[in-house]
Amino acid sequence: MDKMPHWVDIVVIPLISLLLAAILSALVIIGIGEDPVAAAKLMIDGALMRSAGWGYTLYYATNFMFTGLAVAVAFHARLFNIGGEGQAMIGGLGVAVACLYIPWPNWGIALIGATVSAAIFGALWALIPAYLQAKRGSHIVITTIMFNFIASAVLNYLLVNVMRPQGAMDPATARFPETTHLPTFQDMFATAEMPLFRGAPANVTFFIAVAACVLVWLLIWRTRLGYEIRAFGFSESAAKYAGIRPVRITVITMLISGGLAGLMAINTTMGETERLILNATEGAGFIGIAVALMGRSHPFGVFLAAILFGFLYQGGAELALWTNIPRELIVVIQALVILFTGALDNMVRMPLERYFVRRRKGEA
Amino acid sequence: MTMMTKLLGAAAGLALSAGAALAEPALIFDLGGKFDKSFNEAAFTGAQRWAEETGGSFREIELQSEAQREQALRRFAENGNNPIVMAGFAFGNVLSEVAPDYPDTKFAIIDMVVDAPNVRSVVFNEHEGSYLVGMMAAMASESGTVGFIGGMDIPLIRKFACGYVQGVKAVNPDATVIQNMTGTTPAAWNDPVKGSELTQAQISQGADVVYAAAGGTGVGVLQTAADEGILSIGVDSNQNYLHPGQVLTSMMKRVDNAVYDAMEAGTDLETGINVMGIANGGVGYALDEYNEDLVTADMRAAVDAAAEQIAAGDLTVHDYMSDNTCPVE
Incomplete structure (x- = not known):
């Protein structure tokens, strides 16, 4: 009874949060003497009005979908996986190993191989924190964030000492062979008279991300395992009483979560750079937390939130290109959105909840 | 209409x-x-x-x-x-x-x-500029031990180090050169604290001139050298002004000139490989009011003579990146 209508929860609250973030961002832009309306127009023009802009928006969104789903799945079992960053890095290692050391005949088979490899590497990286949480009670927040640092150190060591080609300056692997080149949106949709998505990095991985959204939805709400995950999340003791084994659920959930985070690497490493570089993840693992929070841990919400954050990233790049707004302030604007939609969610939620509950009581 | x-x-x-x-x-x-x-x-x-x-x-x-x-x-x-x-x-x-x-x-x-x-x-030709400052380091050193602190360990920075060592040995074949790299990742370009620690370590091994080819990390190297009363050598830009009287010189890599030239040429920009060396003012050592008391007349004469020889092609400094080896340590 003391709940607000569902549509308020999933539509009104994110919109109000966004509006607040937009107002504050506008004030910041006015503060440094630029025109916020022109800036907003530039962001929208650059990110949504050109096909290449969409190509970048969707490229970033693909990353955020994977990491957002990873966090969302773990949330359903009340596990806070903030190790998406590290799992994605190690996933990248999986992609690089698959692409460099196995001679694939064509990109389709290479994509399947790299997908499996990335998911396994990412999942294994999440396995140790999961085991420690399940068996030893070491808190997953602490262990996953520590594993981010270990992952970056491992990658660092391998790229500098093992996988770097002789004489190269960049700490990066050699370029993947041509046969592993994933078709970009340009390859797929551009024609001679319609040069769509020119140079944009969005690629076939986007469809894998969309498929992952659907599969996660099926898993969480249509399978027995999903039911167990949710039951475990709602109440561990009740789940135990119902015969659900906590260790099993913790480990399986984290494996799925880590695997999803690892998949992100297909997009960045195989789809874009076509070689493994040091900072391939670029904080997407952490953005995933905001995406999952904003998307209410629902795959469709994650999908929409990921596109919003993709827009912010691409729009931010446009601002950096064509205005004198320094890049630090662009980060501030992006951070404001994260702050309002993620961290300060309750600031909007609580007053609204009170308002609707009171109205309902008035009706009754 | x-x-x-x-x-x-x-x-x-x-x-x-x-x-x-x-x-x-x-x-x-x-x-x-x-x-x-x-x-x-x-x-x-x-x-x-x-x-x-x-x-x-x-x-x-x-x-x-x-x-x-x-x-x-x-x-x-x-x-x-x-x-x-x-x-x-x-x-x-x-x-x-x-x-x-x-x-x-x-x-x-x-x-x-x-x-x-x-x-x-x-x-x-960073090796040529590094050769010149290497000569100056050897002449300014009293202990016979000088230091080199690189940023990220990549062939480009080894090229700096190799030129520097060659310059030092040209003046004093018995000199010792202590070499350290700050790190192996791009973070090594901006780690002044580590730069400072490495400088301390080199000082304790007897170095009394250190050359920093380490981007932002060099700020820590120069600071520590100044604090400990030894000389340092800056890189890329003229960094003499950072600690007046305590920075021996700076190895100037005129990236600014390269950018200026490209923009000046505009759409008529000449393409192909453009090598900026001593001959065309691409690299060199810095001399200004902050270090004129440190650089003796002998030093200037020797370094300028070497610079002329290099420009004229009479003296070749080995380029590490040409074969990934350095003839001297």
Whole structure:
């Protein structure tokens, strides 16, 4: 009874949060003497009005979908996986190993191989924190964030000492062979008279991300395992009483979560750079937390939130290109959105909840 | 009819703005950012000087992510910016893909060779400049032990180190050169604390002149050297002013000149490999009011003589990157 209508929860609250973030961002832009309306127009023009802009928006969104789903799945079992960053890095290692050391005949088979490899590497990286949480009670927040640092150190060591080609300056692997080149949106949709998505990095991985959204939805709400995950999340003791084994659920959930985070690497490493570089993840693992929070841990919400954050990233790049707004302030604007939609969610939620509950009581 | 005029007017307006944009060059900084007191900042200084002298304007962007490398290149090229200058070897991979798509746009890349008909590749003979400051270090040293602190351990920095050691040994064959690298990742370019620690360690081993070829890390090296009362040598930009009377000299790598030249040439930019060495003022040592008391007449005479010999081709300094080895340690 003391709940607000569902549509308020999933539509009104994110919109109000966004509006607040937009107002504050506008004030910041006015503060440094630029025109916020022109800036907003530039962001929208650059990110949504050109096909290449969409190509970048969707490229970033693909990353955020994977990491957002990873966090969302773990949330359903009340596990806070903030190790998406590290799992994605190690996933990248999986992609690089698959692409460099196995001679694939064509990109389709290479994509399947790299997908499996990335998911396994990412999942294994999440396995140790999961085991420690399940068996030893070491808190997953602490262990996953520590594993981010270990992952970056491992990658660092391998790229500098093992996988770097002789004489190269960049700490990066050699370029993947041509046969592993994933078709970009340009390859797929551009024609001679319609040069769509020119140079944009969005690629076939986007469809894998969309498929992952659907599969996660099926898993969480249509399978027995999903039911167990949710039951475990709602109440561990009740789940135990119902015969659900906590260790099993913790480990399986984290494996799925880590695997999803690892998949992100297909997009960045195989789809874009076509070689493994040091900072391939670029904080997407952490953005995933905001995406999952904003998307209410629902795959469709994650999908929409990921596109919003993709827009912010691409729009931010446009601002950096064509205005004198320094890049630090662009980060501030992006951070404001994260702050309002993620961290300060309750600031909007609580007053609204009170308002609707009171109205309902008035009706009754 | 009015509709038609409006359309034509709009088209003319577009053509005009495109024409105006055509003359505007663009500069892309690497992830380190514009104000790193070293490499990127030198590039910015050059562009700034060009803008002040010619009254022109230029576009610039500080990158936030790897994907933006290609994006910035393409967007500037599509916007009609010409030439497009980028600072850093990390652009090499991307530029070799993008350049053929925009044959009418000229690109200039610093510290990397990209083989395309519309690209100017600017590389510096850092080993020659390092040779000169190596000679000065050996002459200024009383202990016979000098130090080298590099940034990230890449062939480019070993090239600095190798030239430096050759210069030291040319003056004093018995001198010891202690070499340290700050790290193996790009973070090593901006770690003044580690730079300071390495300097302390080298001082305890007897070094009384240290040469920092480490980007932002060098700030910590120079600071510690000044605090401990030994001499230091700056790099890329003229860093003598940071600690007056305590920085022996700076190995100048004139990235600013490279950027200035590219923007000055505009759309007529000459492509191909452009080697900036001692002969054409691309590298050298810094002498100004802050270090004139440190540099003796003997030192100047010896170094200037060596510089002339190198410029004339009578003296060759071994380039580490030509065969990935250094003849001296």
